[in-house]
Amino acid sequence: MTRGTGGPTLAVVGATGAVGAVMLDLLSTRRNVYGEIRLVASPRSAGRTLTVRGEPVEVAALAPEVFDGVDIAMFGVPEAVSAEWAPVVTSRGAVVVDNSGAFRMVPDVPLVVPEVNPERVRRRPRGIVASPSCATLSMIVVLGALHRRYGLRELVVSSYQAASGAGQDGIDTLYEQMEKVGGDRALGNRAGDLRGAVGEFGPFPAPLALNVVPWAGEVRDGGWSSAELKIRDESRKVLGLPELRVTATCVRVPVVTAHSLSVHAVFKERVEQREAQAVLAASPGVVLCDNPAFQEFPTPADVVGTDPVWVGRVRRSLDDPKALDLFLCGDNLRNGAALNTAQVAELLAAELTA
Amino acid sequence: MTRGTGGPTLAVVGATGAVGAVMLDLLSTRRNVYGEIRLVASPRSAGRTLTVRGEPVEVAALAPEVFDGVDIAMFGVPEAVSAEWAPVVTSRGAVVVDNSGAFRMVPDVPLVVPEVNPERVRRRPRGIVASPSCATLSMIVVLGALHRRYGLRELVVSSYQAASGAGQDGIDTLYEQMEKVGGDRALGNRAGDLRGAVGEFGPFPAPLALNVVPWAGEVRDGGWSSAELKIRDESRKVLGLPELRVTATCVRVPVVTAHSLSVHAVFKERVEQREAQAVLAASPGVVLCDNPAFQEFPTPADVVGTDPVWVGRVRRSLDDPKALDLFLCGDNLRNGAALNTAQVAELLAAELTA
Structure with a gap:
């Protein structure tokens, strides 16, 4: 774990993947709005240590209890993993920002691009906000x-x-x-x-x-x-x-x-x-x-x-x-995936901090 | 020179170029509708011997008298060469089928694609028929x-x-x-x-x-x-x-x-x-x-x-x-250049033979 401002606690799910790597890069270079940042990945990739905001953080294995106390979870994982785990994470009280196709067209999940429809992030009955596909x-x-x-x-x-x-x-x-x-x-x-x-x-x-x-x-x-x-x-x-x-x-x-x-x-x-x-x-x-x-x-x-x-x-x-x-x-990979997820998470962080 | 049927005499101008090579290939593999076939190129490329319809033909240097007795001339040369030489060749009585952009948008030059507007080949007040660009x-x-x-x-x-x-x-x-x-x-x-x-x-x-x-x-x-x-x-x-x-x-x-x-x-x-x-x-x-x-x-x-x-x-x-x-x-190079020129020339050959 890594500590920053007194802001909300963030989990990055899929931290060891291609999109996850860009997410960590963005978290290290954009304005620091989070308190703790936890890194999560499949049990196969867990245990590795990655750098976020200049500090080493050990990657935890995906499990329900990892999300206790988490406010926002950014998901950069395959569709099937999102479909299974997003409800688990929201049931623990976190808002999920999902980068996969699992929830994009679900009617009560907003599909948000902060430059276009930021207001939609506030109405999220399932506790899930989706990010569009790269194209x-x-x-x-x-x-x-x-x-x-x-x-x-x-x-x-x-x-x-x-x-x-x-x-x-x-x-x-x-x-x-x-x-x-x-x-x-x-x-x-x-x-x-x-x-x-x-x-x-x-x-x-x-x-x-x-x-x-x-x-x-x-x-x-x-x-x-x-x-x-x-x-x-x-x-x-x-x-x-x-x-x-x-x-x-x-x-x-x-x-x-x-x-x-x-x-x-x-x-x-x-x-x-x-x-x-x-x-x-x-x-x-x-x-x-x-x-x-x-x-x-x-x-x-x-x-x-x-x-x-x-x-x-x-x-x-x-x-x-x-x-x-x-x-x-x-x-x-950047504009078309990690960046939008990071920007949506920042909108949520601002809402939670306000 | 090479002799075939008793059909019209054809000149291939630009025979040594990239489009010219495909033209010769097409002349050797499509139905044989021409009498004599003459090959013409810039003085720099003249003198070489190329094969058409299985026979060796020496390439003549571009000059007005090369076109005496020619019925149809297929041009596969840059725009500037077409602009200069097409009028010379038509003044000797040949019909020019031009593959360059020199005449495509000239109002009294038909732009012909045999599968689409074959009838337009008959109205050619300048004695020139143009072929569209490859795209x-x-x-x-x-x-x-x-x-x-x-x-x-x-x-x-x-x-x-x-x-x-x-x-x-x-x-x-x-x-x-x-x-x-x-x-x-x-x-x-x-x-x-x-x-x-x-x-x-x-x-x-x-x-x-x-x-x-x-x-x-x-x-x-x-x-x-x-x-x-x-x-x-x-x-x-x-x-x-x-x-x-x-x-x-x-x-x-x-x-x-x-x-x-x-x-x-x-x-x-x-x-x-x-x-x-x-x-x-x-x-x-x-x-x-x-x-x-x-x-x-x-x-x-x-x-x-x-x-x-x-x-x-x-x-x-x-x-x-x-x-x-x-x-x-x-x-x-083939569909988008030499083939259409060859097909237009065949329309003209049929008209001249009829």
């Missing part, structure tokens, strides 16, 4: 800002999603394929050659190195993927627009970390390019990077490891004065 | 088929464009960056690291290996790129729909060859998924590859080196019964 988080802060100004009506989204969206297995698979493919000039010219050359496909349904794969998630009705439906459902819920028209095509690209999205957004009101850029430049959590004449636009390689969403290529559609086209990038 | 060609056969059935109203396109769209320099740059990056696990995790690691950017404004770059072409008004405006202008012209609403975002991905496009298409009439799939499956030049439950969807790695456009992920939009979302791939 939704990459765009929702940008869209929230534009919605407040112009009134959002419709979204057409195409994604360029990183391998790490499929977890450590996705990262390992891409690096292993890159190692095998390297600069081999015999590859990339003949249909099917990559299938033999890249080795294991890992969590992807086709080679990812030197390729793009138009699939993420599970098969749903009508030919949709679960990743595409998540973008639609979660955007509607966070923005509070249950009738919002949303269509998404999710595509995996050979990038390690940082999701990119190409977004066509149609509004109720007429838009102006310069004004929209000014709205975005003034929005917390957003960096405007938009000057093609000077080769300024966001790319995953320039965005990975940073907190904000980066947006560029802001254009007014040539055939619709109420539509904007833009391109944005966000670190899917 | 437009990747989708126009698919859209033409759907337009005939449902009536197209609007397109929202996001591209996943291959390095070879930027020519041999683009191909070399990607392979060199892949060689340098390989499976290095230190790369892809920290902002800016790739900028130092990949070496030269070549024709791209940012690293392409392990990255995606939301830019292709030159800067135009309103923040648009020339590649994005080409898709709009050429789609309207080929489909004969000057008022068609088109918005495109062009993004380069680390794929050697084969462009992919995510397309949201809105129609005048209500669409059905199964019927749209059947329309596409029955369309010449199109292969339907669309069964996600069996991991069937097109990817660049499975499409490179093949002639057709491959289309999959065909879905009816959940919020608009008149809209379809789909993902398609086409070899940008």
